[in-house]
Amino acid sequence: MMDTNIVSTMTNKTILSYNGPFYIELISVFGTNIRNFNDAYSNARKKLFKIFIELSQNVSNYSENFHMVNNVQRIGVGELSLKEFDNAYSFTTKNQVKKTDAEILTERCELVNASDQMKLRELKREQRLNSPGEKFGARIGLIQAVMLSKNKLEFKVDKINEDFSYFSLTVKIDKF
Amino acid sequence: MENITLTSSPTTPYFPEVSFDVDKGFCEISGESYMEETYKFYLPLINWIKDYAKHIKKPLDLNIKLIYLNTSSTKCVLDILEILKDFEDEGGKVKVNWYFDKSDPDMVEEVEDFEAESGMKIELIEFE
Numbered sequence: 001m002m003d004t005n006i007v008s009t010m011t012n013k014t015i016l017s018y019n020g021p022f023y024i025e026l027i028s029v030f031g032t033n034i035r036n037f038n039d040a041y042s043n044a045r046k047k048l049f050k051i052f053i054e055l056s057q058n059v060s061n062y063s064e065n066f067h068m069v070n071n072v073q074r075i076g077v078g079e080l081s082l083k084e085f086d087n088a089y090s091f092t093t094k095n096q097v098k099k100t101d102a103e104i105l106t107e108r109c110e111l112v113n114a115s116d117q118m119k120l121r122e123l124k125r126e127q128r129l130n131s132p133g134e135k136f137g138a139r140i141g142l143i144q145a146v147m148l149s150k151n152k153l154e155f156k157v158d159k160i161n162e163d164f165s166y167f168s169l170t171v172k173i174d175k176f
Numbered sequence: 177m178e179n180i181t182l183t184s185s186p187t188t189p190y191f192p193e194v195s196f197d198v199d200k201g202f203c204e205i206s207g208e209s210y211m212e213e214t215y216k217f218y219l220p221l222i223n224w225i226k227d228y229a230k231h232i233k234k235p236l237d238l239n240i241k242l243i244y245l246n247t248s249s250t251k252c253v254l255d256i257l258e259i260l261k262d263f264e265d266e267g268g269k270v271k272v273n274w275y276f277d278k279s280d281p282d283m284v285e286e287v288e289d290f291e292a293e294s295g296m297k298i299e300l301i302e303f304e
Contacts, residue, residue, distance in 0.1 A: 024190060024210075024211065024212050027210075028188075028189055028190050028210075032189070042279070043279070046279075046280060046282075047282070049244070050244065050246075050282070053210050053244075053246055054246055054247060057210070057212075057246060057248075060212070061212075073212070073213075121285075121289065124289065125289055125292060125293050128247075128250065128251055128254060128293065129254075129293055131251060137214065137247060137248035137251055138247040138248055138250055138251035138254075139247075140247045140250075141247050144247050148282060
């Protein structure tokens with residue numbers, strides 16, 4: 001089941017909302033739309049595009065609610081919402097996680113939020129060098145989002161049951 | 177060793193264009209890089225450079241013209257730079273050029289991090 005809504009009007013200030021599987025083809029189309037929907041705030045939109053791709057791919061790779069494609073490829077299911085305000089864009093993702101992973105993610109977000117830009121750069125270098133690579137990637141998506149936006153992560157954990165929670169993450173990208 | 181040539185397509189903009197030429201000692205990666213299963217895409221490129229350093233041992237130029245790469249791709253690019261650094265330390269001649277858009281200062285910072293993490297000297301060149 002998919003629910004897509006691409007709107008560029010300023011009346012409700014919602015630029016994009018989506019609920020469904022995060023296929024790379026969709027992420028790419030949405031990303032291109034975000035980059036090109038107007039000519040204003042080009043620097044902010046460049047940052048927004050990078051953060052959009054990174055956080056969307058986190059949902060695609062790690063959501064505990066997922067679709068299997070051809071019995072081999074796992075595509076995460078979740079939600080995203082992109083809103084425009086007078087001075088900023090706000091991008092939110094929400095997906096299902098294991099309760100234990102929600103605790104790890106919360107700790108990571110708290111660590112990132114407690115770090116200044118210099119510390120974040122150190123953390124980024126350290127994590128990327130020490131990541132085992134391959135399917136684990138670089139493990140620096142959250143750090144990168146804060147380094148680019150220069151704003152703290154807003155995150156929320158909502159319990160679904162004893163085993164799973166919803167993890168919501170919002171990043172604000174200033175226009176100026 | 178065989179050359180690697182991968183062309184880009186407007187329908188899959190998340191794959192970069194790749195040209196690795198053994199006779200010219202020249203590698204280029206351009207476009208954007210944010211595909212799924214990043215390591216599967218980069219593994220043949222990583223192995224090509226390892227083979228070149230082990231068997232061909234001639235000078236090698238790497239041009240990177242990526243306007244965007246996701247963090248998973250940065251890990252793979254770092255792997256490539258580390259292999260090139262090892263090759264250089266063993267006497268190989270390597271030149272790495274990174275082309276960037278001057279309206280994207282974040283990319284300059286990224287390249288500085290690659291230099292610090294890999295120890296490989298990277299020449300920053302503005303896109304014309």
